Amino acid sequence: MTWREGTVVEPGRSWHGAAEWWVDCDGERMRALAYPDLVGEIAVGARVLLSSTAVDRDLGTGGYLFVVAPLDRLPPPRTGPGHMVKARYTPQQTMVLGVDEQESPHxxxxxxxxxxxxxxxxxxxxxxxxxxxxxxxxxxxxxxxxxxxxxxxxxxxxxxxxxxxxxxxxxxxxxxxxxxxxxxxxxxxxxxxxxxxxxxxxxxxxxxxxxxxxxxxxxxxxxxxxxxxxxxxxxxxxxxxxxxxxxxxxxxxxxxxxxxxxxxxxxxxxxxxxxxxxxxxxxxxxxxxxxxxxxxxxxxxxxxxxxxxxxxxxxxxxxxxxxxxxxxxxxxxxxxxxxxxxxxxxxxxxxxxxxxxxxxxxx
CATH class of the missing domain: 3.40.50 (Rossmann fold)
Known part of the structure; x- marks a missing residue:
């Protein structure tokens, strides 16, 4: 896995659950993708930690770096129902409400x-x-x-x-x-x-x-x-x-x-x-x-x-x-x-x- 540090300079497109940002990485302007549910809201001027593995290997990710976390502050904690963990045992594992678990209305x-x-x-x-x-x-x-x-x-x-x-x-x-x-x-x-x-x-x-x-x-x-x-x-x-x-x-x-x-x-x-x-x-x-x-x-x-x-x-x-x-x-x-x-x-x-x-x- 390879990492970069960047500074957010301009917003790109956004859609449900995802937001594009243009970031400056050592003077190079690059496109990054953030998942706000995982990393919180990002703003222009923020310093961010980025994963560049796929871009460095020229893999088919749409040409994105991925925002791992903001460097200047922690995202606010998220609380809510559910005990189902997905992307399990990765640094960005996320807890969700499973449709069939006991807390679910279904x-x-x-x-x-x-x-x-x-x-x-x-x-x-x-x-x-x-x-x-x-x-x-x-x-x-x-x-x-x-x-x-x-x-x-x-x-x-x-x-x-x-x-x-x-x-x-x-x-x-x-x-x-x-x-x-x-x-x-x-x-x-x-x-x-x-x-x-x-x-x-x-x-x-x-x-x-x-x-x-x-x-x-x-x-x-x-x-x-x-x-x-x-x-x-x-x-x-x-x-x-x-x-x-x-x-x-x-x-x-x-x-x-x-x-x-x-x-x-x-x-x-x-x-x-x-x-x-x-x-x-x-x-x-x-x-x-x-x-x-x-x-x-x-x-x-x-x-x-x-x-x-x-x-x-x-x-x-x-x-x-x-x-x-x-x-x-x-x-x-x-x-x-x-x-x-x-x-x-x-x-x-x-x-x-x-x-x-x-x-x-x-x-």
Whole structure:
């Protein structure tokens, strides 16, 4: 870990739970990110201790230094209900009120919860899939209540995601942070309790399970954080949900292992997931070359006997009208349309399942 000391010189953007600041570090102007819930409020002129590890290694953190603490004063102590510690045994561990712990008003509800009763649950590898799934689902049915479950295999603070903050501000999602991640409207011990919270506390029509920004991959067959989507499929089925496994695809990624269907999806869904899932697919507006590179891997998915490929349409217009910018690995909708289309297909399929169930209940 590497450290720097800096002086705050100018505010940048801010969103729920996070604030950008420009800082002077030995005469160099740099961008830093502070989480006010952890470090207190920062002001121009403040001296701050910064973590520069990711920037020094040129990692994908958005180019941020991170404010560890103000140097001139201690942040005010925070008190409140809750005994669940997240980011445990790190210097910035934080105590939250778990949605199902004894002090929570939802404790008794979750004491009895054992099933999500068929609720469609969409999983995706990359955080960039989240707005595409939400946009497509809400385009199909604007009145849907959607719970976003932020897992702990990438960014632990939900506040790091401007995408999630924007979707919350628009009333498009309710947030649940699972495992070691924190900062959601509801704090859950794991993905299982997060799913039960989505169904019985949020009252969600569907849930989306996606890690935050900053996934890791080593270029090895098993060394990537996206294996968690396979584990999520197993959790969904353990709780009687309807698992929807979106494919990570690309027609533009320079890395061969991510062209067509990424090896991340193939490994997670054929080797880690041991229970059934629907796999939404689409041909809509996808060029012939990209479509062929994707479809050549379909037999690997079907050979499991657990994965049901399901064709979906009606995605393009929804993605074009997304209220949140669509970007993945620096590429936008027109540069890598297939990536967003296959994510959006999960939202359409989930919405169709919800609508079909509601229609059957009214007949």
């Amino acid at each position: 404790h008794h509800t979750l004491c009895d919860a054992q099933s999500v009763e068929g609720m469609p649950c969409v999983v995706a590898d990359l955080h960039s899939a989240l707005p595409a799934i939400v946009a497509a689902a809400r385009h199909r049915s604007p009145e849907l209540t959607i719970a976003y479950i932020h897992t702990d295999t990438a960014a632990l603070p939900l506040a790091f995601s401007r995408t999630a903050a924007s979707l919350v501000d628009r009333g498009h999602i309710e947030t649940i942070t699972a495992g070691q991640s924190f900062g959601g409207k509801y704090e859950a011990v794991n993905v299982h309790t997060a799913l039960l919270t989505a169904k019985h506390v949020v009252g969600a029509d569907l849930a989306i399970i996606v890690q935050g920004p900053g996934n890791i991959g080593t270029g090895t067959p098993w060394g990537f954080s996206g294996t968690a989507v396979g584990e999520a499929i197993n959790a969904i089925n353990a709780l009687d949900g309807t698992a929807i496994a979106t494919l990570r695809v690309s027609g533009a990624d320079a890395r061969p292992r991510h062209r067509g269907i990424s090896h991340h999806s193939l490994t997670a869904y054929t080797k880690v997931a041991l229970t059934p899932a629907l796999v939404p697919t689409t041909r809509e507006a996808i060029d012939d070359e990209t479509r062929a590179s994707i479809e050549k891997s379909y037999p690997l998915l079907e050979a499991t006997g657990r994965l049901t490929l399901t064709k979906v349409t009606g995605i393009r217009k929804a993605l074009e009208q997304s209220p949140v910018p669509l970007r993945t690995m620096g590429r936008g909708l027109d540069e890598d349309y297939a990536s967003f289309a296959f994510a959006g297909a999960g939202g359409v399929l989930a919405a169709d399942i919800v609508l079909a169930k509601k229609n059957s209940n009214t007949e």
